[in-house]
Amino acid sequence: MTERLLPETLDFNRPFPALSRRLRLGVVGGGRISATQATAARMTDRWEVVAGALSSDPERAKARGAEWFMDPDRCYASFIEMAQVEATRPDGVDAVMITTPNNLHFPAAKAFLEAGIDVICDKPLTNEVDEATALIDLTAQTGRVFGVGYVMSCFPMIRQAREIVAEGRIGNINQIHVEFLQDWMTPDDAADAPHVKWRLDPKISGPTSCVGDIGTHAAHLASFVSGLGMTDLRAEFHVCGAPKPLEDTVFMFTRFQNDVPGTLMATRLAPGNRGGLRLRIYGSEGGLEWDLENAEQLKFYRFGEADRVISRGHGHGVSTVTERLVRTGRGFSEGFIEAWANLYTEFAMAVAARRDEVALPDDWLSFPKVAEGAAGVQFIAASVRSNEKGGEWVAI
CATH class of the missing domain: 3.30.360.10 (Dihydrodipicolinate Reductase; domain 2)
Known part of the structure; x- marks a missing residue:
């Protein structure tokens, strides 16, 4: 039986639904913002962080991965290797967050899109306009979901x-x-x-x-x-x-x-x-x-x-x-982490819908996409x- 993530019946006027399992999230880049986003993704109860390329040094990559409770076999020193290997695993990542310095956004996003993996990338999307245009084209060609980290729009x-x-x-x-x-x-x-x-x-x-x-x-x-x-x-x-x-x-x-x-x-x-x-x-x-x-x-x-x-x-x-x-109700504060969680919630809905081949109303999800990044x-x-x-x- 083919796995289905979203409920069989969807009411688009109701709160976002629970999924049949947590989606598997990979991380490229091991800086402070990656930890922030991972915390937010976990908060949604729709993601678990399972793999990462947290450093280009193999030993440091494994050490950083251990801090994230990752399987040593899924701690990579290269995002290219990570994309290739995760794409072939039966339990491979459903999507990847890219939180590297700016100059690596394009090659990392390109590698995962070409491997058939959905992407959420920090801003700026790329350093060059032609690279951003190439990612729009590649997203369309692969049919993958591409989110961009304009988190302020998610308050x-x-x-x-x-x-x-x-x-x-x-x-x-x-x-x-x-x-x-x-x-x-x-x-x-x-x-x-x-x-x-x-x-x-x-x-x-x-x-x-x-x-x-x-x-x-x-x-x-x-x-x-x-x-x-x-x-x-x-x-x-x-x-x-x-x-x-x-x-x-x-x-x-x-x-x-x-x-x-x-x-x-x-x-x-x-x-x-x-x-x-x-x-x-x-x-x-x-x-x-x-x-x-x-x-x-x-x-x-x-x-x-x-x-x-x-x-x-x-x-x-x-x-x-x-x-x-x-x-939470009024008087019980929410803030920056919750805004990131909102972005990852909507991103999860889009990833699940793509995998389930479910058509969504145009106005159901408003998370920033690749065209906004460009x-x-x-x-x-x-x-x-x-x-x-x-x-x-x-x-x-």
């Missing part, structure tokens, strides 16, 4: 904000503002830390540092909630702290579909800001504001009416669609071109 109040905009409750959008302010690079010696050095190395990080790391989160969030693609931008890169080979700050004017204007700024040198991702969208009838450091609340304004604050939870202004991503790479490339031209407007 419940962001999903609620997206619904409010889509329903026309703020009217026609007339401006979009987004910023991502952090302060961890303020000390002059911050760049000496091992996990920071590669982020400032163009051979590894790509042509940007701040833009590719947190600017892409801001750009994706603005388009995700507004439903409008960014079409043009003008960017200025700055090094506001100690000298560095790549920017630590960026200021942008942006333009979206329908000629909607906006602004975007990102920096790692704003003391007092740890996760200062803030989104503001205003329209002809109202507006929305959301702040990552107060992620459980969404400010919703309609001109001429009392201001509202919608809080994460069940009911009281939260839609049934958003409630699928809510785990849009992020195009955004980065456009920002580089604009900065090189002295901050001229360029098309994305």
